[in-house]
Amino acid sequence: MKNLIKVILLLLIYPNTLFAGQELVIDTGNTTWVIISSILVMIMTPGLAFFYSGMVSNKNVVSTIMHSYLKLCSISIIWVLWGYSLSFGDSLNGIIGNLKYIGFQDVINTVASGTDIPHSVFALFQGMFAVITVAIITGSFAERVRLAPMLIFSAIWITFVYAPVAHWVWGGGWIHTMMNPLDFAGGAVVHINSAIAGLVAAIYLGKRVECTYTIKAHNIPLTILGACLLWFGWFGFNAGSALSSGQLAGLALLNTNLAAAAGALGWFVIEAYRHKQTSAIGIISGSIAGLVAITPAAGYITPIAAIVTGFLSGLICYWAVTILKPKLGYDDSLDAFGIHGIGGLWGAIATGLFATIQVNESGANGLFYGETKLFFAQIFSSLIVILYSAIMTFVILKILRSCMNIRVSIDEEKEGLDKSLHGERGYSINN
Secondary structure, three states: OHHHHHHHHHHHHOOHHHHHOOOOOOOHHHHHHHHHHHHHHHHHHHHHHHHHHOOOOOOOHHHHHHHHHHHHHHHHHHHHHHHHHHHHOOEEOOOEEOOOOHHHOOOOOOEOOOOOOEHHHHHHHHHHHHHHHHHHHHHHOOOOEOHHHHHHHHHHHHHHHHHHHHHHHOOOOHHHHHOOOOOOOOHHHHHHHHHHHHHHHHHHHOOOOOOOOOOOOOOHHHHHHHHHHHHHHHHHHHHHHHOOOOHHHHHHHHHHHHHHHHHHHHHHHHHHHHHOOOOHHHHHHHHHHHHHHHOOOOOOOOHHHHHHHHHHHHHHHHHHHHHHHHHHOOOOOOOHHHHHHHHHHHHHHHHHHHOOOOOOOOOOOOHHHOOOHHHHHHHHHHHHHHHHHHHHHHHHHHHHHHHOOOEOOHHHHHHOHHHHHHOOOOOOOOO
């Protein structure tokens, strides 16, 4: 009788446990680590806001920051309402998740599948990934778009682009089932996906009135601060993806730091060789390139391979930003495509080259360890994400443009978005 009363009380207090079909067994150490990692990934979005805002002109600093900040607000809510369910709900023919978790139904007071952490913690951690992915896109069309249309674009994009891709790769969808590529923390899902969307938007919306193909940062210390926050937050981004505080998280943490350092040095070396001087913007861009490249590989490769991956990312992304962009003539305002797109693609390929089961439990070796299957899976899965993101982003923008003005007017752009759209200034010295 006493046990029956306990069961009844348990169901009254935690009704979701009846339907989840899982025993609520939580590892507090792993839970604490993923909570901390969620906070670290959240910090990346304001870090990105500082990173981007320092590189625009001083008349657009507030507008640029607000793009990231408001996406943190809006995507956080959308993720709970339907984004998480579409990404990680039970698969519908491998295409999209069902609405099992809509409004976080059956998320509270359950354990995330395959883990020993609360489902709500896992869902929050993944939600911060969705936020930063949409925020990255901002860098490609900074200084020329209205805020409200871009918030609408973000809501649609997270629903019809990010959620399906996340499901395909991480949620048991068809890419995972058919190819089983390795994407430890979001090389394709986050970086390639967002960068392609940004590139399409930059081309579709057209160049800025004062387009120059080089960044003329108005506040380099602000950009450096943003880069430091990104590096700091990236430890949670990558090591948190282990979903535990064990050996795998330690490997990812180590590789993340090594790749960032090597990426900065790679950019430093090539810039010094070509121009006989080095720039602060270049060095921190190299570190971000290294962080992007190591993201899909963080838990799958050795530390030496992480150094090689990071160093080469500095060289490759330098080429994309300083040579490829001016040659092709697209106005990627803050080099989101050059860093996240090219760096993310290189990271996916590097995973296919350097992955080894000697240091991870992925069950797959890369090309340099005698196997070809993973290498081709990395390439084909990346190409699929590129095509899908490009097509869907174009369709979304075309529909939105038929309904509203996405770009600011020429006069508003010349005046600066801070004053024309917000009635504010980033700096009020000498009023």
